[in-house]
Amino acid sequence: MTEHDDSASTLPRHTTPTWEVELLISGVAVFAMLQLPELLDNYILDWAPRLVDRWAKLLFVVYVYAKSAAIILAVTFVIHLLLRARWIALVGMLSIYPKGVDWDHFHLGPNAREFESKRLGRMEDAIDRADNRATMVFAMGVVLASILCVVTLVAATLISVAWMLEARFGLRANTMWVMWGVALVMLPYGIAMGVDKRFGARMAPGSFGTRVLRAVLGLYSKLGVGMANNPALALLSSHRGRRKTIVLIASIFMIATIAASTSYYIARNPDAYGSYDAFPDEDDVPSRSVDPAHYDDRRDPIRSPVAPYIQSAVVIGPYVQLIVPWVPDRDGPALDARCGTLPTEEQLKCYAEHVRPVTLDGKPIGPAFDIGEDARTSRPALIAMIDVRQLPQGRHVLGITLPQRGPHDDAPDADFIPFWR
Known part of the structure; x- marks a missing residue:
């Protein structure tokens, strides 16, 4: 009676000791990481319309860094699971066929056989390579995502400082402010590293220059900059x-x-991708465009562009409820320029007459705006109830003037909302 050899059923001797923890982390975290990018999308799409353009761009910088980290982690965990699955498969197959690959069954020529066998080597070595590759992918993804998380925190901190400076001293910040801020923060470290590399060996240990150099390097090391961290x-x-x-x-x-x-x-x-070159351009005939963003029962409150809307394309009741979301980068400056010196009550009337004039079938109607909000996004909006009881059945078009940012603004002059009685 022969003794059973258990050596083929055990893991290879050089197996990475963290493989179980790696699988546990990847298996648990991959689902969260795959959902995080969409969560970040919803946050940026919800918050960007609340801000003027320059603050929206600063928020976009933080969003790009954070989403890049999420993408790296998600891709890393997926690839790591695949590599670990491949490694497990190789370990299992070797336990079934402990003698390794039988090259005689491939019917290869001598040169092809020599090339393939040398490239594969021993199965134990192939398993070790697969094991090491999975661990390196796991480590690299976590390291790079960690770096981007730190960058995200730094950018968010600088933007918060810029926000406070603007609120306190009126200093207007933009994306260049953040970029220059990051550059200035890292400039002393870069200079210190360059001086140390070029002159460090020749500098006296206790000299003033050496003390300053070591102080700068030590400070940045404590802040988390450098290979030691x-x-x-x-x-x-x-x-x-x-x-x-x-x-x-x-x-x-x-x-x-x-x-x-x-x-x-x-x-x-969402319509920017696809083979729609021959489809009519809505910018050429805006009054013929039935955009879902203009109808409350069809729009996506998060992903649809911020635009005036009514309750539905088919109006059954006596009134059209027109909601004009407040666009800080357009409505704010336009209202200040045309109506800023008037009392609040008169500002609403001025807004309807000079900032956002409304037409019905091409005729000005001058609706009375009330202060309200977009019920599904909780963003401020102005609301007008337009009496349509006297309108004949059929197609009608509301036109809402769009304030221009400046002489070079290429946005359309108005939003048009077709509806039917």
Whole structure:
């Protein structure tokens, strides 16, 4: 009676000791990470219309960094699960066929057989490579996402400071302000690293320059800048090459930010992709466009563009309820310029006459606006009830003037909302 050899049923001796934790984290977190990008989309689409253009752009910077981190983590966990599944499959197959690949059954020529067998090597080595590859992907994804999370926090902090400075001192911030702020924050560290690399070996240990240099490097090290604060990245850079690692990191960051920006553009313009070149352009005939954003029962309150809307394309009751969402970047400056010196009650009348004149079938109607809000987004809006009891049955068109940002604004002059009685 022969003894059963259990060596083939055990894990390879050099198996990464963290493989179980890696699988647990990836398996649990992958579902959350796949949902996080859409959650971030909803936040940016909900908050951007509340802000003037320059603050919306600053918010977009934070959004791109945060979503890039979420995309990197989601992709990392999915790829890691696939690589771990491949590794488990190889381990299982080796336990079934402990002798490895039988090249005699492939009927290969001598050269092809030599090339294939050398490329594969021992099955144990192939399993070790698959194991190491999965761990490296896991570590790289977590490291890069962590870096982007730190960048996101820094950008958010700078924007918060800019917000307070504007509220307190009237300092107008924009995206260049944030970029210059990040550059100024990192400038001392870059200078210190360059001086240390070029002159550090020749500087006297106790000199004033050395003390300043060490103080700067020590400060940034405590703030989390440097390889010592990212051991996984330090290990990868030292063994895989610093230049290759930098190129890899830059490439992944670029792909992630492009994906984040593109997804935002698609979310805002869902009709921008597809083979619709021959479809009529609604900008050429705006009065013939039946846009779902103009009807409360058809619009998506988060993803539809901010535009005036009515209750439905078919109006059954005696009134058309016209809701004009407040657009801070357009309505605010226009109201201040035309009606800012008037009392609040007269400002509403001035708004209807000079800022957002309304026409019905091409004729001015001068509706009375009341202060309200978009019930489904809780954003401020002005509401007008338009009497349509005397209108004949058929198609009618509301026209709502769109305030222009300036002489170079290429937006249409008005929003047109067709409806039927």
